[in-house]
Amino acid sequence: AQTGSGRTNQAGKATDASETDFISREDILKHYILYFRNLSCSGSATSRTMSLLSQLEKINSDSLAGEVENARYVTAKILHLVQSQEKTRKEMTSKGSTGIEITLSTLENTRDPQTTSNILNILIELVSVGGGRRASVLVTKGGTQILLQLLLNFSKDSPPNEELMVLLHTLLAKIGPKDKKIGMKARINGALNISLNLVKQNLQNHRLILPCLQVLRVYSSNSVNAVSLGKNGVVELMFKIIGPFSKKNTSLMKVALDTLAALLKSSKRAVYRGYVHVLLTIYVDWHRHDSRHRYMLIRKGILQCIKSITNIKLGRKAFIDANGMKILYNTSQECLAVRTLDPLVNTSSLIMRKCFPKNRLPLPTIKSAFHFQLPVIPANGPVAQLYNLPPEVDDVVDESDDNDDVEAESEVETENEDDKDQDFKNDDIETDINKLKPTQELGRPVEELKMYEQFFPELLENFQECDLVSKEPKPFRSDANLCGPIVVPTAGEEHCSEANPSVKEISLKESHFLLTEECNIRPAFLELPKKDSSKDSRLHQQNDQKTMIPTCQCLSQEIVKGLDRITLQNTAKNEQYFGTGCAIKKESKTSLTTLACSKPCEHVSPCKSSLFEGSPVQLGKLCCTGVDSEEDDDSGSNSSGEQVILEVSDISPVHDSDLYIEMVKNTKSVPEYSEVAYPDYFGHMPPSFKEPILERPYGVQRTKISQDIERLIHQNDIIDRVVYDLDNSSYSVPEEADVLKFNSKFESGNLRKVIQIRKNEYDLILNSDINSNHYHQWFYFEVSGMKTGIGYRFNIINCEKSNSQFNYGMQPLMYSVQEALHSRPCWTRVGTDICYYKNHFSRSSIAAGGQKGKSYYTITFTVTFQHKDDVCYFAYHYPYTYSTLKMHLQKLESMHNPQQIYFRHDALCETLAGNSCPIVTITAMPESNSYEHVCQFRNRPYIFLTARVHPGETNASWVMKGTLEYLMSNNPSAQSLRESYIFKIIPMLNPDGVINGNHRCSLSGEDLNRQWQNPNPDLHPTIYHAKGLLQYLSSIKRLPLVYCDYHGHSRKKNVFMYGCSIKETMWHTNVSSSSCDLIEDSGYRVLPKILSQTAPAFCMGSCSFVVEKSKESTARVVVWREIGVQRSYTMESTLCGCDQGKYKGLQIGTRELEEMGAKFSLALLRLKRLASPLEYNLPSSLDIESDLIESSCKVTSPTTYVLDEDEPRFLEEIDYSAESNDDPDIELADNAGDYEAANQEDGLSDSESTRILLS
Structure with missing residues (x-):
């Protein structure tokens, strides 16, 4: 029994296995049957399509009347296949296929409305799926001309066949954007008025006028067509379709708005009829009622119409008169909270910027505030052209700066920037091989060139008199961590020797003056402000009773308040400031005032010679001990002069503050600068922290532009006060405590004018290069009188380049004197809300190389200062002056090992x-x-x-x-x-x-x-x-x-x-x-x-x-x-x-x-x-x-090569608040x-x- 049972079970298992195996085979068989059936169907469909196209081609060749029914039947079958199978659509439009040609030929020859309807539906199906490629195929096969001819033929029927008109316009609207000449073809064929009349006669038939409006929009892209249609009343017709807020027929209204936007680009008629005000009213109505923002496209369409009509000067004036600036400003501010409405905000911003009245820079001339007489002025050179202008010519702004054509060209230039690059991308590359091959021509006689032999003594030197035994390196000396008195001469003159070509050291004379006692005091010669005059007089009365200062208090609360500049011209003038607060010792030719400080100043190297002799020099707002009291204990804790190896050290051993003053005295400037900027005097120590590329917050540029627009809307809030002016020496320096004070009257400084716009906002204008009227980019200036916890906005408003790295994470540099006095003398990257954009100040054609309609650009940044009443310097990049170079070369010469290094420092020329x-x-x-x-x-x-x-x-x-x-x-x-x-x-x-x-x-x-x-x-x-x-x-x-x-x-x-x-x-x-x-x-x-x-x-x-x-x-x-x-x-x-x-x-x-x-x-x-x-x-x-x-690399302009990974070109119509792409x-x-x-x-x-x- 057990055996039988086992057999049964085994048999059962075998039976189950066979059944499973049978089912699997059956499934596989079904799968193959289904696959071959589909393959057969597909093949039959393909063969069916080709067969039908062959039949259709044969029908075209026969002119028998009985073929009409066959044509209807065949085209209906093809339409069914096209609607149901993508493979059929691909086959008809593939390369080598004659499907399009046969279909268009049938469409051109048939007179049967039903066959025409079938073929138009076939073509609509073909171009509806598959993007623009299939539409382009239809255009290249001559489809546009055939459709326009059919439109003309069917328009003669009375009444026209509505179904065919809908189909024809639908197809034309789909292929029109792919045919660049469709506007001209339609005008030549007489098809413009056909579509226009259909709209006029069927305003209530939305099914018909919708494709007609789409075609009119395509036609209107051609400026000649737009003018022609405008004369025939199409603008007035569009205003009958668009209107106040309504949830009905929104698709029709959107198309009507797009058409109207294309028509209004040069329509003075629309301005004369008051349509600017109408458009603003409609926009406000849609803005108020579209609370759920479901119809943003319609609202944007209205804005596009306003943008188009303001392309012309008349439209901009009408926009301003209709209070358009305030309307768009208010509506855009209400849209800021909803991110999806950014397209509306951006378009509104663009319109307001375009309509903002063009202003002239508040300057008497754009030529530099300084003039230098050249020894020779070439007749055709830039300087001759600059100074030969008639006196009545205003070189700041052109009379035609608001010219209509200029605006139109400017917009086209912006919108088609990439296309233009492709057109001329190779124009600037040299293609003449003969010019490329090096010629190695001397260009000057050999005898004349022998004058340069003096600069190559190494080629003649025999070194017979040199001791070349020792090869051990000579250690460098660095006195950056030593502290000595600041020696200030009050008379006398020193004749600096020229750089000696031979190897030597700089021997600085030791000071003959010693202090009996040291004091921790702010120097008495630094005059306090007027409001502290009583305190100042008491201090002087106390000092008058003594010949020396045994003890003093450290006045370190506000280093700028009461800091004047050291004037180093004569004894009498200095004594006016010095009084008796410092020990004075006079010699036969030199009178020096020596000040000492009890606490170490690691960043200031010691004085070893009589300084400030020769030409007058001023040191801007110097304070020996004016640091915040809470930092006093740490002021001497950091030694910054330990490194003596000439690598990138924290304090370079080649910086010597006193030697720098020596160099400044022999530097000749056109403005005859007599002041020294603190960063150049103290030196720069690279910060120990990293300074990452700044990621700009979203929308910051748009916000700044809105604030600029507010200047026109809320004019009463604008202060418009000049607080610094190189062109007007009689301008009043602000005395108010809450107004910043500016200065750039020092080497490499470049600031021409400063205007206070709002309480904490200032417009800055840079000076042109001397003997020039442009090149505004470098800036270097001083600011003082600030308060903490306040964001100060600085706008440099006359920049010229169309883009800047300020849009891609770069920050300006700032140097704080307070920080320097805390042993942190360094330039650091600062600023928030940084951006660079086109502003409303016009550039004259004289300044723009003959080009009209150009505008300046603004660099804007906001800074919150850390110290009250600090003295801060701002710069485009780390300053490096000529005097700094001379100082560095002198120090390198004095510190090198003459047995190891051959070093010569010569003057090439003057x-x-x-x-x-x-x-x-x-x-x-x-x-x-x-x-x-x-x-x-x-x-x-x-x-x-x-x-x-x-x-x-x-x-x-x-x-x-x-x-x-x-x-x-x-x-x-x-x-x-x-x-x-x-x-x-x-x-x-x-x-x-x-x-x-x-x-x-x-x-x-x-x-x-x-x-x-x-x-x-x-x-x-x-x-x-x-x-x-x-x-x-x-x-x-x-x-x-x-x-x-x-x-x-x-x-x-x-x-x-x-x-x-x-x-x-x-x-x-x-x-x-x-x-x-x-x-x-x-x-x-x-x-x-x-x-x-x-x-x-x-x-x-x-x-x-x-x-x-x-x-x-x-x-x-x-x-x-x-x-x-x-x-x-x-x-x-x-x-x-x-x-x-x-x-x-x-x-x-x-x-x-x-x-x-x-x-x-x-x-x-x-x-x-x-x-x-x-x-x-x-x-x-x-x-x-x-x-x-x-x-x-790819060429993006005639003279600039930019790689793929570089930032995109800066476009005026994009959202300026794009996020950074940096990792x-x-x-x-x-x-x-x-x-x-x-x-x-x-x-x-x-x-x-x-x-x-x-x-």
């Missing part, structure tokens, strides 16, 4: 204003004075570096500072570098521009970096002689291995290079590929590639080696083409920050800039190690060809400023056996 242009030579001393070692010394290749041709690009000087300090350092790799090359460095090509606060030009009113082709020795002496040095090297067959010009870039992030390549230039043009078959040494890419692997801030992807026509007169191109230096570069450093590498997401600072300068030097050492004349192979890590492809911050390594030897760097290794030919 500038127009009489300032010397320094040139520095750095290399290693020969190992001995033997013939072999001297020969090796003389035959080192040259590296030629220049910087600061553009004064506003101060970051170039900080990079150059990093290069100079690294070259002069004790680092072993720096010594190797000196032993490898001779460095010729011109650290500041435009001293006059830097001194006088210019942004781009020299005193000649010209961009010096556009004068390298034909520099004028009288107008461009620094460029003329810098080029002469290079020409001399070329004449003696000693071409530099590398030429690099340091610059700053205001529109891009990171550090990158521009170089010169024939091959890459040709690749970016439309010339035939045969012309690109050039053999070119790709060594020009090696140095940038090394930098990309060793310098954290450098980005290879941003580099470009294309030669542009507009840059043919720049240093980079001229040195490459005329001098013959293959590795001729411009190195651009960002003003903002980095979006890649170790510093991604961080704003750049002086530490990073100086590091870049040092890394550039190290890269030259790596370049030497990779260079050998034995082989001509590139290391695998320097894959040049792949880099050419990877980093290919989260990346942690900054602790050794950010560490300049280690090359063997610690990533990337190229010294063991690489492959080498690259240098020639």
Whole structure:
């Protein structure tokens, strides 16, 4: 039984298994049957479609009357297939298919309304699904012309066939946007009035007039059609359709509004008939009743109509007269709370900005407030054109600034910006190979060039009289942590000796004056304000009773209140301020006032000589002890002068405050500045914290624009008070405690006028470059008299560039004197609500290069100060003055080891204003004075570096500072570098521009970096002689291995290079590929590639080696083409920050800039190690060809190359509050400023056996 049971169970299991197996097979069989059935159906459908199309083609060829029924039947079948199967639609519109041609041919030939209706429905189905490609196919097959002809034919029927009219207009509305010439075709065919008459005669037939309005909207995109339709009353017709709020026929109203918007762009008739007021009334009605915001598209459509009608001057005037500014302002403010209504707010803002009356800058002239008489004025030069204007000409604004055509062109320019870029994207690239090939022409006689032999004594020096035994590095001295008295002369004059080319130290005379007692006191010569005059008199009475000051109190509550500037002109005047509060000792020629402070001032180096002698100098609002009392205990706790190695240290040993004053005295400025800015006197210490790229809050730019619009709406709230004015010396300095005080009368300062707009808001106007009427970007000014806890808004209102990194996370810089007195002397990034946008101040065509209708741009930022009555300085970027450079060079000369470093500091020439242009030579001393070692010394290749041709690009000087300090350092790799090359460095090509606060030009009113082709020795002496040095090297067959010009870039992030390549230039043009078959040494890419692997801030992807026509007169191109230096570069450093590498997401600072300068030097050492004349192979890590492809850039303007990852162009019609695209911050390594030897760097290794030919 058990056995039987077991068998049964086994049998049962077997039976179940077989049944399961059978079911599975059955399912599989069904699946295959279904698959083949579908495949058969699909194939039959395909064959069916082709069969029907064949039949339809045959019917077209036959003209028998009996074929009408067949045509109806076949087209009905095709319509059924098209409506039900996507494959049929694809087949009819695919490439090679004749389905569209057969269908259009039938439509053109048939006279049967039913067949026509079937075919129109077929075509509507085809273009309704599949996007614009199928509509484009229909257009290319001639569908537009056939449809317009049918429309004309059927319009002659009386009455017209409504069904066919609906179908024809529906199809035309779908394909019209894909046919750029549909407006002209419709006008020629006479179809314009057909659609218009249908609307007029069927206003209540919404089914018919809806597609007709859609077609009229397409027609109206053609300006000629819009005028024609307007004359025939279409605008009045549209106003019969649109009206106050209603939930009925909203689709019809939306289309009518879109049509009306296209028609109103140039309709004066609509203005005359009062439709501006009507549109505003309708908009307010919809705004009030659409409380749930369901009809935002209709509301936006009304705004688009208002926007169109305000394109003309008459429309803008009518808008203002109808109180449109206040209406749109109020409605937009009510929409701010709802994020989905942003399109309404943005469009309203755009309309209000467009209608805002164009204002002139509140200046008597846009020419610089300062004038410099040139020795030569070329007849056709910019200065001659500037000063030959008739006196009655207003150069600030044009009479036709509000011209209708200008506005229309401006809008078209904005809306079609990308298309324009595509049209002329290759225009600026040089395509003439003959011009691209280097010519190596000297340009000057060899005999004339011998004058430059004096700048190359290293080529003749035999070192027989030099002691070259000791090779031990000489330690650097740093007195940054020592405190000494501030010595103020009251008479006498000192004649500063010129820089001695020989190696020497600066010997500063020791002061002969000692204090019997020290005191912790604010100097008595700092005059208190008027309201504290009684207190001041009591202090003086107490001091009059004593010849010395045994004890004093520290007055440290408000450092600015009562701080005047030190006037250093004569004894009598100084005694007026000094009184008897300080010990005074007179000598035969010099009378000095010596002040001492009992607490250490780490940031101020000691005085060792009689200072302030010579020309008068003022130190802006100095206070020795004016710090907040709560910080007193910590004031001496932080020593900042410990580092003596010339790396990126906290306090650079090359800063000497007293030596800086010495340098200032011999600096010649056009305004004859006699004041010294505190940041330049105290120096700058990079902050210890990271400064991330700012993420702008949503809507901040829109908010700022709204506040500007409020100036017109609420005019009574505007103060409009001038508080600083260079053009009017009689302006009254505000005495009120709550009004800020401004100043920029110091080296590199650039502030022309300040107007108080609201209680805590100020408009600032920058000065033009001297002998120019534009170039407004660099700013550097002083602010005082502030209070804490208040947000002060600053608007710099006469900027000229159409975009700025201020829109992408960059912040302005601020220097607080209070913080400096707390041992924190540093520039820091500050400001909130920062944005950059077009304002309502007009630029005259004289200032805009002949272009009319241009506007200025505003940089706006808000700052809340930390200290009451502080003295703060604001700058576009980290200031670096000419006097600072002279101080640094003097300190480097005094601190170097003459047995190890060959250092020369010469004057290349004098500038127009009489300032010397320094040139520095750095290399290693020969190992001995033997013939072999001297020969090796003389035959080192040259590296030629220049910087600061553009004064506003101060970051170039900080990079150059990093290069100079690294070259002069004790680092072993720096010594190797000196032993490898001779460095010729011109650290500041435009001293006059830097001194006088210019942004781009020299005193000649010209961009010096556009004068390298034909520099004028009288107008461009620094460029003329810098080029002469290079020409001399070329004449003696000693071409530099590398030429690099340091610059700053205001529109891009990171550090990158521009170089010169024939091959890459040709690749970016439309010339035939045969012309690109050039053999070119790709060594020009090696140095940038090394930098990309060793310098954290450098980005290879941003580099470009294309030669542009507009840059043919720049240093980079001229040195490459005329001098013959293959590795001729411009190195651009960002003003903002980095979006890649170790510093991604961080704003750049002086530490990073100086590091870049040092890394550039190290890269030259790596370049030497990779260079050998034995082989001509590139290391695998320097894959040049792949880099050419990877980093290919797109051209976005005739002169600017921007990579894909860069920020989008700034458009006026977009929402200005777009969120930042920057990734989260990346942690900054602790050794950010560490300049280690090359063997610690990533990337190229010294063991690489492959080498690259240098020639």
